[in-house]
Amino acid sequence: MNIILLAPPAAGKGTQSLKIVSKYGLTHISTGDLLRESLKRHDELSDQIREVMNRGALVSDEIILRLIEDVMSSTEHGIIFDGFPRNLNQAKKYEELLTKLGQSIDLVLYLEISKEEAEKRIVGRRTCSNCGKVYNTMIEREKPLHEETCDVCETALTHREDDNVSVFRLRYETYMNETEPLIHFYEEKGLLKRIDASLESEEVFHSIVEVMDSLI
Ligand code: AP5
Numbered sequence: 001m002n003i004i005l006l007a008p009p010a011a012g013k014g015t016q017s018l019k020i021v022s023k024y025g026l027t028h029i030s031t032g033d034l035l036r037e038s039l040k041r042h043d044e045l046s047d048q049i050r051e052v053m054n055r056g057a058l059v060s061d062e063i064i065l066r067l068i069e070d071v072m073s074s075t076e077h078g079i080i081f082d083g084f085p086r087n088l089n090q091a092k093k094y095e096e097l098l099t100k101l102g103q104s105i106d107l108v109l110y111l112e113i114s115k116e117e118a119e120k121r122i123v124g125r126r127t128c129s130n131c132g133k134v135y136n137t138m139i140e141r142e143k144p145l146h147e148e149t150c151d152v153c154e155t156a157l158t159h160r161e162d163d164n165v166s167v168f169r170l171r172y173e174t175y176m177n178e179t180e181p182l183i184h185f186y187e188e189k190g191l192l193k194r195i196d197a198s199l200e201s202e203e204v205f206h207s208i209v210e211v212m213d214s215l216i
Pocket of ligand 1: 007008009010011012013014015016030031032033035052053054056057058059060064082083084085086090121122124125126134135136137139142171197198199200201202204
């Protein structure tokens, strides 16, 4: 099963992806995580990528599509894409790639949330650099048991460079201009399912399970 998670920044794509992976065994690919991994190289290209991410814009389609081709050629199971595609060009190129591989998109989950609600989730976000689990130090139900340490693997939690309100607002604007048109694109293809992402994360997951189980 190939799934796309489509949503504004901080809607809960990463949080829900981990839950989906543990229930359905899909491979989770986050283009944001792949890009953050590439920043560790500290070369000219990573400097360019960091600059783009820190002003809330989209990294070039050429770089993203190269990353996607690499991961797809080495992944046999179904994939859940988190943060890809992010514009119409990426969506069309992804379809072409899937057609070449004899595959298709099964489901696009659109996590609906208001800008105000998403903005509240940004500042307290912490991520485990080892297992990827996402927390929020400012939302009671999403807090780690011990401050700044992962509950699962006890690794120190990290704070993202782009997690502040001013960059969030730029990321949101980019989302509205570039990514939001994909809602209509996938709705017309009959692939889009809307999920209320403003609820508590277990309730959001419950809605996702209902949709996914109806397709299996
Ligand atoms: P990316 O890493 O994809 O960031 P994003 O889209 O802004 O999404 P986030 O990771 O911020 O949020 P999320 O929806 O995963 O929420 P999370 O589960 O963490 O991209 C970063 C940058 O990389 C982009 O700006 C761009 O520059 C570049 N990029 C990436 N992909 C690209 C592409 N395809 N093309 C071009 N450029 C690309 O949750 C957020 C917080 O809320 C957490 O603290 C969590 O604990 C909490 N939370 C989650 N769910 C709930 C809930 N239900 N209730 C309460 N709190 C919750």
